[in-house]
Amino acid sequence: MKKRIIIFIIVAVGIAAALSRAPVQTWLVQHGEAWVLRNAEHLPLARAGEYLFDKHCASCHDNPTMHAPTREALSRLAKEDLMIAMEFGKMQPMAAHLSKQKRGLIAHYLAGSATNQYDWIADAMCEQSQNTSASPILASWGLGPENRRFISSKQTLIDANNVGDLSLAWSFAFPRVSDMRSQPAVIGDRLFVGDKAGKLFVLNRHSGCVIAHTKMISGIRSAITVATLSDSRQLLVFADSLATVYALDPNTLDIVWQRSARLNNYSVISGSISYHDDRLYVPISLFEVAAAGSPSHICCTSHGGVMALAADSGDKLWTWHASRDAILQGKNRVGQDRYGPSGAAVWSTPTIDVQRNRLYIGTGENLSAPATDTSDAVIALDLDSGDLVWKFQATAGDIWNAACLNGGANCPDNPGQDFDFGASIIIADIDGRQLLLAGQKSGEVFALNPDGDDKQRVVWRKRLSQGTSNGGIHWGMALAGDSLYVPIADPEREVAGYTPKPGLYALNVSDGDVLWRHAVKRNCDFDYSKRPLVGLENNRSASKVDPAELYRCSFYYGLSSAITVSDELVFSGGLDGTMRVFDRASGKVLWTDNTAVPVNASNGLAGHGGAIDVAGQIVVGEWLYVLSGYSMFGQLPGNVLLAYKIKN
Numbered sequence: 001m002k003k004r005i006i007i008f009i010i011v012a013v014g015i016a017a018a019l020s021r022a023p024v025q026t027w028l029v030q031h032g033e034a035w036v037l038r039n040a041e042h043l044p045l046a047r048a049g050e051y052l053f054d055k056h057c058a059s060c061h062d063n064p065t066m067h068a069p070t071r072e073a074l075s076r077l078a079k080e081d082l083m084i085a086m087e088f089g090k091m092q093p094m095a096a097h098l099s100k101q102k103r104g105l106i107a108h109y110l111a112g113s114a115t116n117q118y119d120w121i122a123d124a125m126c127e128q129s130q131n132t133s134a135s136p137i138l139a140s141w142g143l144g145p146e147n148r149r150f151i152s153s154k155q156t157l158i159d160a161n162n163v164g165d166l167s168l169a170w171s172f173a174f175p176r177v178s179d180m181r182s183q184p185a186v187i188g189d190r191l192f193v194g195d196k197a198g199k200l201f202v203l204n205r206h207s208g209c210v211i212a213h214t215k216m217i218s219g220i221r222s223a224i225t226v227a228t229l230s231d232s233r234q235l236l237v238f239a240d241s242l243a244t245v246y247a248l249d250p251n252t253l254d255i256v257w258q259r260s261a262r263l264n265n266y267s268v269i270s271g272s273i274s275y276h277d278d279r280l281y282v283p284i285s286l287f288e289v290a291a292a293g294s295p296s297h298i299c300c301t302s303h304g305g306v307m308a309l310a311a312d313s314g315d316k317l318w319t320w321h322a323s324r325d326a327i328l329q330g331k332n333r334v335g336q337d338r339y340g341p342s343g344a345a346v347w348s349t350p351t352i353d354v355q356r357n358r359l360y361i362g363t364g365e366n367l368s369a370p371a372t373d374t375s376d377a378v379i380a381l382d383l384d385s386g387d388l389v390w391k392f393q394a395t396a397g398d399i400w401n402a403a404c405l406n407g408g409a410n411c412p413d414n415p416g417q418d419f420d421f422g423a424s425i426i427i428a429d430i431d432g433r434q435l436l437l438a439g440q441k442s443g444e445v446f447a448l449n450p451d452g453d454d455k456q457r458v459v460w461r462k463r464l465s466q467g468t469s470n471g472g473i474h475w476g477m478a479l480a481g482d483s484l485y486v487p488i489a490d491p492e493r494e495v496a497g498y499t500p501k502p503g504l505y506a507l508n509v510s511d512g513d514v515l516w517r518h519a520v521k522r523n524c525d526f527d528y529s530k531r532p533l534v535g536l537e538n539n540r541s542a543s544k545v546d547p548a549e550l551y552r553c554s555f556y557y558g559l560s561s562a563i564t565v566s567d568e569l570v571f572s573g574g575l576d577g578t579m580r581v582f583d584r585a586s587g588k589v590l591w592t593d594n595t596a597v598p599v600n601a602s603n604g605l606a607g608h609g610g611a612i613d614v615a616g617q618i619v620v621g622e623w624l625y626v627l628s629g630y631s632m633f634g635q636l637p638g639n640v641l642l643a644y645k646i647k648n
Helices: 003-020 021-031 033-038 046-056 079-087 100-112 545-552
Strands: 167-173 185-187 192-193 197-202 211-217 227-228 234-239 243-246 256-258 275-278 279-286 304-310 315-322 327-331 337-341 352-355 358-362 377-382 388-393 426-430 433-439 444-448 458-463 479-480 483-488 503-508 513-521 564-568 569-573 577-581 589-594 598-600 607-608 617-620 621-629 640-647
Touching: 046 100, 046 444, 046 577, 167 589, 167 598, 167 607, 185 227, 227 275, 275 352, 426 479, 479 564, 483 569, 503 569, 564 617, 569 617, 569 621, 577 621
Parallel strands: none
Antiparallel strands: 167 640, 185 192, 192 197, 197 211, 227 234, 234 243, 243 256, 275 279, 279 304, 304 315, 327 337, 352 358, 358 377, 377 388, 426 433, 433 444, 444 458, 479 483, 483 503, 503 513, 564 569, 569 577, 577 589, 598 607, 617 621, 621 640
16 A cells, blocks of 8 residues: 555656646646546646646636636636536636536636635634544435435424524535535534535534545535445445545545546536445436537537446446437537437436335436437336336426527427426325325426336326426425425516416325415515526626625525425425424424525634525434525525524
């Protein structure tokens, strides 16, 4: 082992010296970029990234007359924010000729060029040795393999009688971050949370002080999953924005293994990783849905899928592809080559059916024609082989991409409505049988029979809203007893015949009947002409709404984030930053707090709350932990983890 380390150091020093010579820089960037990017955290890459920036970017960003952000301004952004700008934001046309690896090196150079960005950590470190007890454990996004997002009374002390006593105990602000999406995991007194800048923090969950920290090559997107192997070892498993899966030792934060889960150049991991019986199941989505909005993009060649990995080694066991490889299909509206089939991304966290040895996933729309029968569908796969067992397609012929937001060249002639299954499938036990509960962006909930033939698949279906491309059911429902709790995100739209119905719904699992509904409303005046542009239009816009106006009156206020339920309560965060706790039986709001406010965080940084989206919140003991801030599609940016505790 020592010999390998010495060799690596010699190689790194040699590369560091070589990078000072321009011809070697050029060769490295052109021929070794993929290897370099994979090993970026262990190599002196400033020279390579700087070389690329000087060659392709400096003429604008170093020229004051161009009114482009300076290097200094860009250095204050997280690596993932820079990648998003180059991949499908305002910088996409200028960066389109660069490979993903070259864009990654530029982002690595800029994000790493800021000084003193983490000097605050020294003052935020815990003062004494920390308890490393093994319980309680919150180990997965779905809080169990069935993805019910249910916390029992044995796991939480918060109930209907004391929830009104919740108050903010501590807060943690993440620098250079505008989106919070990595749901924390808990092992005993340690809380593990990742951020968009690629930092993984281990916090004392009672005080918020930093126990340990480490840095990944790119932003951490997924929830932190705790995999307890058959030999009793524990691993922290998560994915970054480059679709790399990591397994870390929770005690040392050493990387045990890492593995790329990319199916193509547009692969990304948006859901979280499921664990069962020494295997990991990785959902694979794609960002070509956004890239297709550029008229210069050759649409579309990517598709979604699932990859199974050995948890102890990261070895690939099988891969399921949601579509066959795309081939040339003709020309788009402006005579540019068009490829298909494509799409059917897997946005959500897979669900594990131990009884039937199956894996359930939901898929999204196709990006280009021809349409497939695996899009907008619930898919059942064999756990051991990845073979398709059955599929249920809720919406056929749904072909859509970001070009359809403005009638771009890559939008199909008869576009669909982008009705993904973004929420994870839930396994419910009811009346001596099991049902699969699936929520769609169409605003519809399906109860499916996991057995029998396709003609008997649908037990009931319930439409709660009309849905939209960024409405309906987004990230996750929750199940407690015989009741299903469904958040609806519907935004306001100036569309004839469209009536948004954002809020929280409680359904009877047996038949889908609505038990109660709590509608959420915009409680402020808003100039509709100054609304943030819907979807990726906002990222591409040269003129955006003043942030102060956004926080004063949020355009988005529906319920998009995954919710959490206990025996007595429902915990739900809103896109306007409002955190609510409901009485599970009646739907009455028992506690609320506005998180979209400035925060003087306990770690000494100035923070700001924003939209509560994606993962939302977790509940442990007497504590409620809330991630606040998400700006990806025009929602309220933010960068804080808020820790609430019931008063003793």
